[in-house]
Amino acid sequence: MKVVYYSFTGNVKxxxxxxxxxxxxxxxxxxxxxxxxxxxxxxxxxxxxxEVPKPVQQFLDLNHDNLRGVAASGNRNWGQNFAKxxxxxxxxxxxxxxxxxxxxxxxxxxxxxxxxxxxxxxxNGKKAI
Numbered sequence: 001m002k003v004v005y006y007s008f009t010g011n012v013k014x015x016x017x018x019x020x021x022x023x024x025x026x027x028x029x030x031x032x033x034x035x036x037x038x039x040x041x042x043x044x045x046x047x048x049x050x051e052v053p054k055p056v057q058q059f060l061d062l063n064h065d066n067l068r069g070v071a072a073s074g075n076r077n078w079g080q081n082f083a084k085x086x087x088x089x090x091x092x093x094x095x096x097x098x099x100x101x102x103x104x105x106x107x108x109x110x111x112x113x114x115x116x117x118x119x120x121x122x123x124n125g126k127k128a129i
Contacts, residue, residue, distance in 0.1 A: 001068070001120050002040040006056045011104040012045050012073050018107075019114045027059050034059075039068045041098065041117060042089065046074040050084025064093050069120065071098045071113060073105070 006027040007013035016024055025031060025040075032055045040063070044056045052060075060067065070093075072086025083100035090097040098116050101109040 001117050002036065002038055003043060003117060004036065004040045004059070004063075005043040006045060006053055006059075008045040008047055008053055012043055014104040015073065015101065015110060015113075016043060018105075018110045019117075021114060021117060027055050029055075032058050033062065036063045036066055039066050041069040041071065041120065042067060043071045043113075044073070044085050044089070046072055046078075046081070046083050046085035050074075050078065050081030050088070052085045052088050056085070056089075060089065060093070067093050067095050069096045069098045069116075071116075072100050073103060074100060076102055 001023070003016065003021055003024045004027060005012050005016050005024065013026065042056065042060070044053060047053050070086050070089045072083040074083030076082050086097050086100050099109065099113060
C-alpha cells in the first residue's frame with residue numbers, strides 16, 4: 001500500500017522515515033498535482049484550528065478516488081482540534097481514520113501505523129492490487 005504524506009514542520013516526515021516503509025511519496029510543490037493511479041493512505045499534519053493543509057487538499061482534489069485511509073499528526077495543546085485534519089478527511093471522503101498521533105509520534109505510534117499499513121487489505125476485507 002502506497003503511503004502519501006505531507007509534512008508542514010517535518011514531524012510527519014520523521015514519523016514516516018521511522019516506519020521504514022518503502023512505497024512512500026511526499027507531497028511537495030513538485031508532486032502536489034501528480035496523479036496517483038494506485039490505492040494509497042495519506043498521512044498529514046494539521047494546521048490552524050484543525051484544518052487540512054492546502055497542498056493536501058489540492059492533492060486529494062485530484063486523487064481522492066484512490067484514497068483508502070488517513071492518519072494525522074497534531075499537537076495536543078490544540079485540544080478538540082488535535083489532529084483534526086484526519087477526521088475531516090475521513091468524513092469528507094468516507095475512509096477510515098487509522099490513527100492520530102502527536103507531533104512526530106512515539107515509537108509505539110510508528111509500530112502501530114506500520115502494522116496497520118501492512119495489514120490494511122486483510123483488515124478491510126479487500127484484495128491487494
